[in-house]
Amino acid sequence: MAVEMAYSELAAPVDLNHPGHYVHWGVVQISVANLVVIGLMVLVFVAAVLLPFPKGRGRR
Amino acid sequence: MSDSASPSGNATRDAKRVGGWTGAARRYAVRTLPPEKLLPDTQPAYMASWIYVFGVLTVSSLIVAVATGCVLALEGPGWWHASSVGKYVNSLHLWSVELFMFFMVIHLWGKFFMAAWRGRRAMTWMTGAVCFLASVGTAFTGYLVQQNFDSQWISGQAKDGLNAVGIGAWFNVLDFGQMLMWHIVLLPLVLGLLTAWHVLLVRRRGIVPPIDALAPEPDEQSAATAVQP
Numbered sequence: 232m233a234v235e236m237a238y239s240e241l242a243a244p245v246d247l248n249h250p251g252h253y254v255h256w257g258v259v260q261i262s263v264a265n266l267v268v269i270g271l272m273v274l275v276f277v278a279a280v281l282l283p284f285p286k287g288r289g290r291r
Numbered sequence: 292m293s294d295s296a297s298p299s300g301n302a303t304r305d306a307k308r309v310g311g312w313t314g315a316a317r318r319y320a321v322r323t324l325p326p327e328k329l330l331p332d333t334q335p336a337y338m339a340s341w342i343y344v345f346g347v348l349t350v351s352s353l354i355v356a357v358a359t360g361c362v363l364a365l366e367g368p369g370w371w372h373a374s375s376v377g378k379y380v381n382s383l384h385l386w387s388v389e390l391f392m393f394f395m396v397i398h399l400w401g402k403f404f405m406a407a408w409r410g411r412r413a414m415t416w417m418t419g420a421v422c423f424l425a426s427v428g429t430a431f432t433g434y435l436v437q438q439n440f441d442s443q444w445i446s447g448q449a450k451d452g453l454n455a456v457g458i459g460a461w462f463n464v465l466d467f468g469q470m471l472m473w474h475i476v477l478l479p480l481v482l483g484l485l486t487a488w489h490v491l492l493v494r495r496r497g498i499v500p501p502i503d504a505l506a507p508e509p510d511e512q513s514a515a516t517a518v519q520p
Contacts, residue, residue: 268393276397279341286339 345398352391391429
């Protein structure tokens with residue numbers, strides 16, 4: 232019992248032991264997990280373009 | 292009389308031949324990649340942007356993936372599936388690859404919208420693009436050699452696709468030994484060589500300037516030998 236509880240506390244926030252969720256859009260079919268990763272990449276890309284970079288030395 | 296036939300011309304030619312093929316290789320390497328370009332003291336001001344960080348993040352993730360892969364190879368699947376330390380190193384290998392692909396895609400987007408093939412950088416762009424394709428193949432064969440039901444299911448699905456394009460008999464995803472060799476020998480070798488070539492080309496040609504920026508003039512160290520366009 233104690234082992235099971237420890238496992239449940241340490242379990243991943245997303246249950247990977249069941250079929251994933253999918254988004255269907257016409258002929259496009261993509262898992263929610265992959266869609267989240269693509270969304271994160273777009274967010275990080277936009278942030279990298281817009282956020283100022285700390286000033287440093289040794290540049291010309 | 293041509294210069295090469297004169298005594299001074301012969302002396303110049305003899306000086307160039309000193310050292311045999313090793314000397315010639317050294318002169319070529321120093322001429323192609325002078326130390327001040329290989330390990331520069333300064334970088335252009337336009338590099339002060341987060342978008343220029345993703346190349347080195349990609350290489351850093353690759354180093355972690357290769358290092359953890361070497362540990363997995365030393366210990367074997369009985370270790371990475373059963374022991375807690377093995378599972379941890381296995382997870383490090385997976386997540387370093389996840390980050391590697393994540394950073395590489397952002398690096399690709401950044402360089403695409405910067406038209407990074409400008410200024411004689413076509414080979415830098417092409418080696419990067421082929422690196423991306425080799426990485427997809429390396430990640431795919433990695434999923435096939437996990438030795439669990441997940442890899443069994445992926446290879447079962449993939450064989451139909453590969454048979455449909457006619458290469459399933461040669462690249463057999465159900466052949467564990469073949470996929471393991473592709474994953475830990477052939478593709479890492481190709482990816483490692485291409486990455487090294489890509490990074491050396493970045494050093495040789497310099498990082499690409501933003502579209503509306505001018506590349507800096509050669510600094511004082513290289514100005515004496517720089518060829519003016």
